[in-house]
Amino acid sequence: MRIVVLLGGISPEREVSLRSGGGVGRALLRKGHRVTLLDTGTGRVIRTPDQAIALGARAGGGGRGGSGRPGGAAAGGAAAERWKSALLRERSRIDAVFVALHGGDGEDGTVQGWLEKAGLPFTGSGSLASGMAMDKAWAKKLFRLFDVPTPDWIALRLPRGTSRAGVLGSLDEAAIASVGGFPVVVKPNAVGSSVGISIVRDAAALRRAVLLAARYDERVLVEQFIPGRELTVTVLNGRALPVVEVIPSGEFYDYKRKYTAGASRYEAPAAIPEGMARLLQDYSERAFREFGCRGVVRVDYRVRGDNAPFCLEINTVPGLTELSLVPMAARVAGMSYESVIDEMVGAARAWAKPGRVSRPSIRATARVAG
Secondary structure: OEEEEEEOOOOOOHHHHHHHHHHHHHHHHHOOOEEEEEEOOOOEEEOOHHHHHHHHHHOOOOOOOOOOOOOOHHHHHHHHHHHHHHHHHOHHHOOEEEEOOOOHHHOOOHHHHHHHHHOOOEOOOOHHHHHHHHOHHHHHHHHHHOOOOOOOEEEEEOOOOOOHHHHHOOOOHHHHHHOOOOOEEEEEOOOOOOOOOEEEOOHHHHHHHHHHHHOOOOEEEEEEOOOOEEEEEEEEOOEEOOOEEEEEOOOOOOHHHHHOOOOEEEEOOOOOOHHHHHHHHHHHHHHHHHHOOOOEEEEEEEEOOOOOEEEEEEEOOOOOOOOOHHHHHHHHOOOOHHHHHHHHHHHHHHHOOOOOOOOOOHHHHHHHHO
16 A cells, blocks of 8 residues: 655654654555655655654754754745645545654644545544544543543643733632642643643742743643552554553653653553553543544553542554554554554544544533533
8 A cells, every 4th residue: 555654743742753653654664565754844755764763863852842843834834735735646546644743733633634624544533533632621621521530630821922920820829729739730731742741849830830831832731740650551443452551760751751761661561450450441442432533542541559540641643653652552462563553554444434434422522512
């Protein structure tokens, strides 16, 4: 098959996407497919998977961009025109589009919506499911609706020109107490890879953390901090794979500890009771089903010392480098990296058949509409 991999992009997670897309490209080539790597951040083709991975490694990390980040809104608009035109020109000869974009319009449903309108089969969830999952505040409301426990939170909006002092003034002692008191987690509402996230232990550090998160998204969450273990569940086409535990070298799994070799350890499968594993898998499959997801998602949890689980988020385009958490869970289930990638392509092709529609459950749709 001829498969186009969309990678790169212009979000703070560009570097991770380049590495994910490069890994996907390698796997597809090993399976005998014809592969084109199309960088949505520049609108240009990257010649080889190795080149994409090298660009991602060279560009730097931390979610702050680097030498490989395209610059400016005008450049981004021109790039979008280039990659969209390229896909439309070749539409009749493309068997599937593999979405390996992280963050921004590649994960919030924007790219997915365009691909739906263009009639191109693509991997992963559709536009509505992607948008609901990427918006952490909406996702948390839906978790509550579906009886999936999630930490308490406060949602802030800091649009350009708004007085930061005025918004922060609403975070008084009573507001912080409503989410369990300090420490709290402050994060951008619609950015992944732990970009812009802080653990805040006192009021003095709160303003700085909120302003950091607001650099990436005008919507900011102040969330209850759950001390405990980091666990994650991959769901592949509706079935949960074995639970993986993340053991970061620091207090939480931030950008550096996710993407720096040796900065975290992993237990795959996680050393937890069978009943706890099944509960997390059930929650994850429920979220996958109710959000209307397809392909692969990863659902992240913190489990408190009393074994109470809390769902943090659902990732509809999780990292797909060969060392990422999704392939790690798949290996425990007896699946190779290539077989996961191939299954995702197969699902994209199946959902493209006439009459197949993937959308959130009636409960989810009603909740969003309300």
